Amino acid sequence: MDLLPRIPADRQVINAYGDGGFRISGRHWTQPVLVFPGQSLPWDIAGISELSVESLEPAFGMEPSVELLLIGCGPSMVFIDKALRADIRARGLVIEALDTGAACRTYNLLMGEGRRVAAALIPV
Secondary structure, eight states: OSSOOOOOOSOOOOOEETTTTTEEEOOOOOOOOOEEOOOOOEEOOGGGGGGOTTTGHHHHSSSSOEEEEEOSSSSOOOOOOOOHHHHHHHHTOOEEEEEEHHHHHHHHHHHHTOOOOOEEEEOO
């Protein structure tokens, strides 16, 4: 029995993280990155303290729409301010804050299941 889902070749898969960067579908990133099933984009943020509705703007207009955005906060999970979380939710996006490693693993799992998931990742 095959336990791994068959992931279409055009999907973004997080192959590795750590050492200040990521390898996503074979491409090396050394900066924060937004990962969607169909593409990865540089994320113009220096650290989790800069998280804002504006910094997540690419996720709001994505087609197909994203139902869950995993926030990889860095080496440890950070609680997201309730007001900011509410503002993001009002724009139609649910966020879940995790440490970056957990966000990477969870993204791959949910994306492999066909969920409309994305990840906003701070390198560790």
